[in-house]
Amino acid sequence: MVVCYPSLMASTYTVFFLLSISFTCGGAHPQHMQCSHPISLGSSLLIPSSWPSPSRQFAFGFYPEGNGFMVGIWLVGIDNKITVVWTANRDDPPVTSNATTLDLTKSGKLLLKTDEQGKEKPISISTTSDSASFACMFDSGNFALYNKSDSIIWETFRYPTDTILKGQILPFGGQLFSSASETNHSTGRFRLKMQYDGNLVLEPANTVEDASEVYWESSTGGESRNLLVLKDAGLLQIINSTSVSVKNFTSLDSNNSKTIYRATLDVDGVFRLYSHAFDETTGKLKASETQWSALEDKDICEVNGFCGFNSFCTLNDDKPYCACLPGTDFVDAIHKSLGRVRNFTEEGRCGGGKDNITTTLNMMWINDIPFTYEHTSTKEECLRSCLEDCNCEAALFIPNLYSQKNCRRYKLPLRYVRRDTSMDTVAFFKVGKRSWNETIPVKPPVIVFKSKKVIVQILVLILAFTAFSCLGLGISGVYMFKIRVLRYKRLKESEILGLTKGLTLNLFSYDELRRATNGFKDELGKGSFGTVYKGALYKGKKLVAVKRLEKLVEEGEREFRAEMQAIGRTHHKNLVQLIGYCAEGSKRLLVYEYMSNGSLADVLFKGVRRPDWDERVRIALDVARGILYLHEECKAPIIHCDIKPSNILMDDFWTAKISDFGLAKLLMPDQTRTFTMVRGTRGYLAPEWQKNTPISVKADVYSYGMVLLEIVCCRRNMDVNASIPEEIVLSTWVYKCFVARELEKIVGSDEVDKRTLENMVKVGLWCIQDEPFLRPSMKSVVLMLEGITDISVPPCPTNIPCKLSLCKENSISILM
Numbered sequence: 001m002v003v004c005y006p007s008l009m010a011s012t013y014t015v016f017f018l019l020s021i022s023f024t025c026g027g028a029h030p031q032h033m034q035c036s037h038p039i040s041l042g043s044s045l046l047i048p049s050s051w052p053s054p055s056r057q058f059a060f061g062f063y064p065e066g067n068g069f070m071v072g073i074w075l076v077g078i079d080n081k082i083t084v085v086w087t088a089n090r091d092d093p094p095v096t097s098n099a100t101t102l103d104l105t106k107s108g109k110l111l112l113k114t115d116e117q118g119k120e121k122p123i124s125i126s127t128t129s130d131s132a133s134f135a136c137m138f139d140s141g142n143f144a145l146y147n148k149s150d151s152i153i154w155e156t157f158r159y160p161t162d163t164i165l166k167g168q169i170l171p172f173g174g175q176l177f178s179s180a181s182e183t184n185h186s187t188g189r190f191r192l193k194m195q196y197d198g199n200l201v202l203e204p205a206n207t208v209e210d211a212s213e214v215y216w217e218s219s220t221g222g223e224s225r226n227l228l229v230l231k232d233a234g235l236l237q238i239i240n241s242t243s244v245s246v247k248n249f250t251s252l253d254s255n256n257s258k259t260i261y262r263a264t265l266d267v268d269g270v271f272r273l274y275s276h277a278f279d280e281t282t283g284k285l286k287a288s289e290t291q292w293s294a295l296e297d298k299d300i301c302e303v304n305g306f307c308g309f310n311s312f313c314t315l316n317d318d319k320p321y322c323a324c325l326p327g328t329d330f331v332d333a334i335h336k337s338l339g340r341v342r343n344f345t346e347e348g349r350c351g352g353g354k355d356n357i358t359t360t361l362n363m364m365w366i367n368d369i370p371f372t373y374e375h376t377s378t379k380e381e382c383l384r385s386c387l388e389d390c391n392c393e394a395a396l397f398i399p400n401l402y403s404q405k406n407c408r409r410y411k412l413p414l415r416y417v418r419r420d421t422s423m424d425t426v427a428f429f430k431v432g433k434r435s436w437n438e439t440i441p442v443k444p445p446v447i448v449f450k451s452k453k454v455i456v457q458i459l460v461l462i463l464a465f466t467a468f469s470c471l472g473l474g475i476s477g478v479y480m481f482k483i484r485v486l487r488y489k490r491l492k493e494s495e496i497l498g499l500t501k502g503l504t505l506n507l508f509s510y511d512e513l514r515r516a517t518n519g520f521k522d523e524l525g526k527g528s529f530g531t532v533y534k535g536a537l538y539k540g541k542k543l544v545a546v547k548r549l550e551k552l553v554e555e556g557e558r559e560f561r562a563e564m565q566a567i568g569r570t571h572h573k574n575l576v577q578l579i580g581y582c583a584e585g586s587k588r589l590l591v592y593e594y595m596s597n598g599s600l601a602d603v604l605f606k607g608v609r610r611p612d613w614d615e616r617v618r619i620a621l622d623v624a625r626g627i628l629y630l631h632e633e634c635k636a637p638i639i640h641c642d643i644k645p646s647n648i649l650m651d652d653f654w655t656a657k658i659s660d661f662g663l664a665k666l667l668m669p670d671q672t673r674t675f676t677m678v679r680g681t682r683g684y685l686a687p688e689w690q691k692n693t694p695i696s697v698k699a700d701v702y703s704y705g706m707v708l709l710e711i712v713c714c715r716r717n718m719d720v721n722a723s724i725p726e727e728i729v730l731s732t733w734v735y736k737c738f739v740a741r742e743l744e745k746i747v748g749s750d751e752v753d754k755r756t757l758e759n760m761v762k763v764g765l766w767c768i769q770d771e772p773f774l775r776p777s778m779k780s781v782v783l784m785l786e787g788i789t790d791i792s793v794p795p796c797p798t799n800i801p802c803k804l805s806l807c808k809e810n811s812i813s814i815l816m
């Protein structure tokens with residue numbers, strides 16, 4: 001043990017070191033360019049000067065902002081305006097003193113200094129601690145610092161603000177933030193993120209990452225580690241880590257090599273590609289033209305948070321317009337997007353039904369979470385329930401929602417309210433005792449409703465039908481009409497389903513689920529949380545799995561709902577999707593999508609057909625990506641606590657999906673503190689469960705390691721029927737074979753790829769280390785399995801009763 005330790009630590013550090021390198025260098029720019037006009041040490045800029053690029057199209061230096069200057073890079077001389085593409089320390093206030101200089105010091109640092117004695121400390125512009133030997137401003141718009149051996153040590157291309165330029169990359173995990181306004185380049189309200197699952201998304205910047213906030217996505221998620229690149233000639237595309245294009249947003253423009261392209265996340269939250277053509281006659285760039293826009297034909301009210309809190313977005317003459325919700329006023333009448341505050345005194349707010357309530361039609365706020373739901377048969381009842389509830393500040397009545405609970409009560413602020421005529425909603429807002437002076441026009445002047453199209457279509461259908469029947473097609477006409485009405489009904493149904501599927505969870509009544517499962521007859525299995533039944537919803541159209549929870553920690557309905565909403569917001573192709581739930585009295589049921597091909601346990605241990613090697617590798621990655629999403633891409637990290645093959649289900653296409661996530665909390669009220677009761681499943685439980693130490697995401701990594709070894713070998717981690725005693729415990733046996741370089745033993749006669757086999761075993765052994773800190777994160781696991789980072793030799797997982805000699809042998813081999 002003692003002998004093992006130092007070398008163990010050294011080897012993990014190399015893993016993490018390699019990982020961190022690969023992350024920070026993800027955005028490194030591809031070609032090493034020659035610098036024709038190097039900027040030497042000791043150079044300095046005074047306000048308002050700059051260092052131009054050789055072509056003089058870009059410049060680096062001071063540009064005016066507010067009543068001072070910022071340091072940045074801009075496109076020069078388009079209509080005598082500057083187009084800022086990068087800003088240093090964008091959230092710092094502008095410098096106002098004319099005694100400020102930007103220095104590339106003799107010691108190789110890039111500093112902003114104010115020369116008034118003892119006034120300010122110099123501010124570093126770059127984020128490197130290395131010393132530069134010269135700097136360079138390129139024609140591409142990149143500004144770089146070089147070290148003595150001519151290597152780039154820092155460059156602006158690696159730290160984009162709101163824009164990427166030709167040749168620039170938005171790496172895996174990278175993000176752009178919009179500017180606050182056209183004239184203020186500090187961090188604004190929207191972000192563009194290349195997520196770890198390969199999906200490029202737009203969402204409000206001030207929110208925690210969460211699928212429900214997303215208002216635009218590239219739909220390239222779930223595949224791999226993708227990058228966004230702006231290639232030469234205006235080709236904006238997403239490529240995967242092997243540089244294969246996954247999605248093109250624009251096509252090549254082959255006729256003008258002098259055109260400058262930039263892709264900017266604009267102030268209004270829309271990501272656009274602009275071109276600036278070069279005018280040969282004046283030798284200057286022309287004004288920008290929009291080549292592509294992320295929202296394309298959608299209207300800007302689709303941008304979540306376009307209007308800020310407590311306001312709603314409508315289109316007025318095709319221009320977005322933000323209006324206050326009743327009872328609220330603009331925080332700042334000029335910057336309407338800042339949002340609104342309630343404008344009435346708090347006292348007397350709940351004066352026994354004396355509150356004034358205003359009613360507005362056709363408003364919707366799907367992404368906000370109500371604090372309670374209930375069923376009311378009329379809108380008047382819904383109104384009354386809000387009046388009687390002191391906490392209720394707004395209510396939404398949705399007449400024909402599938403779920404029974406069509407009256408939702410909310411507290412302010414509401415974030416994403418918009419006009420929506422598709423659901424015939426009625427909204428109520430408490431406005432206090434003060435009469436409200438500005439009323440929202442119930443029918444705003446010019447609003448383009450998408451559903452008008454539907455209405456027109458229906459009218460056309462009816463007219464066509466009338467014409468037909470007039471022509472004496474009598475019976476056949478009636479027949480066709482029926483079909484059409486049916487089709488329309490179905491369209492409407494799927495609209496509602498679509499709406500509720502991605503964005504909010506359905507609430508089901510117990511009766512509804514009892515009917516759907518035929519009285520809980522068809523049992524699919526028993527899990528640690530309760531029994532699962534097969535069912536069919538929406539008149540048999542959608543197969544579902546209904547889980548009846550048992551053994552719950554006593555918990556209020558509200559906490560349960562909050563938990564359900566959190567689970568409902570997870571969307572990943574390797575997670576089983578929660579469709580809805582039921583919470584009535586003490587009854588708690590969850591409704592999941594139905595997985596037709598059973599669990600991974602069936603596939604691995606019972607399977608008629610052993611999955612082939614490629615399939616096993618794919619399953620291992622699928623599971624790892626699902627856990628990675630739970631750990632790193634949810635609002636709050638979700639620790640699964642019970643990763644095992646029977647909790648991993650296979651869909652129609654044999655994609656592995658993790659189930660039962662997020663439920664551990666319902667059994668354990670406080671997940672982060674020490675658990676008093678060990679749960680989970682033996683064989684997959686990390687040692688810390690027994691040790692009374694805090695449980696972290698690393699407990700899941702341990703369970704994953706076990707599952708990974710099982711996937712590799714297609715056998716259970718404990719097999720008492722094994723032919724040789726040393727094969728009984730899978731991890732011990734695998735480790736022995738690994739040290740003895742006899743890995744082919746563990747896969748028997750299966751045809752495998754030796755390199756992937758070794759990699760998977762190494763990852764598995766790292767994951768099942770006794771010490772949580774030695775286990776890699778799920779992100780590292782995915783990268784190692786994808787072959788993107790190297791894997792060092794794993795030490796002996798100490799829970800294995802391995803002989804000291806074995807460990808010594810191993811530590812020597814590591815040292816060598």
Ligand SMILES: *[C@@H]1O[C@H](CO)[C@@H](O)[C@H](O)[C@H]1NC(C)=O
Binds near residue numbers: 067180
């Ligand atoms: C720019 O916007 C930020 C945040 O919106 C604000 O704090 C800052 O004062 C603004 N700066 C100027 C110069 O207006």
Ligand SMILES: *[C@@H]1O[C@H](CO)[C@@H](O)[C@H](O)[C@H]1NC(C)=O
Binds near residue numbers: 098099
């Ligand atoms: C800075 O501005 C002040 C007044 O605005 C002026 O007196 C002074 O000469 C200026 N200094 C420099 C270095 O330009």
Ligand SMILES: *[C@@H]1O[C@H](CO)[C@@H](O)[C@H](O)[C@H]1NC(C)=O
Binds near residue numbers: 147148149150152153
């Ligand atoms: C310059 O940077 C490169 C890459 O970071 C590094 O390999 C090299 O050792 C550095 N050279 C000096 C003289 O620091």
Ligand SMILES: *[C@@H]1O[C@H](CO)[C@@H](O)[C@H](O)[C@H]1NC(C)=O
Binds near residue numbers: 223240241242244
């Ligand atoms: C990139 O995409 C290509 C083509 O779809 C595929 O063959 C390749 O495996 C992908 N690379 C990764 C790392 O997923």
Ligand SMILES: *[C@@H]1O[C@H](CO)[C@@H](O)[C@H](O)[C@H]1NC(C)=O
Binds near residue numbers: 252
């Ligand atoms: C994207 O465009 C490039 C260049 O025109 C082409 O080679 C590639 O196949 C395209 N990729 C996709 C996914 O359409």
Ligand SMILES: *[C@@H]1O[C@H](CO)[C@@H](O)[C@H](O)[C@H]1NC(C)=O
Binds near residue numbers: 256277
């Ligand atoms: C490039 O060529 C296409 C058709 O070949 C043309 O429509 C387009 O206007 C040209 N663009 C420029 C900037 O000349």
Ligand SMILES: *[C@@H]1O[C@H](CO)[C@@H](O)[C@H](O)[C@H]1NC(C)=O
Binds near residue numbers: 329343
């Ligand atoms: C509320 O509205 C009144 C009248 O419109 C106005 O005078 C007052 O300043 C507002 N209060 C707040 C906090 O905005």
Ligand SMILES: *[C@@H]1O[C@H](CO)[C@@H](O)[C@H](O)[C@H]1NC(C)=O
Binds near residue numbers: 432
């Ligand atoms: C509610 O508002 C109306 C007009 O908007 C006013 O006439 C009525 O007195 C108000 N009721 C209360 C209880 O304040």
Ligand SMILES: *[C@@H]1O[C@H](CO)[C@@H](O)[C@H](O)[C@H]1NC(C)=O
Binds near residue numbers: 437
């Ligand atoms: C309501 O608005 C009218 C004119 O728009 C104004 O005369 C009246 O004073 C306002 N009432 C209150 C309570 O603000």
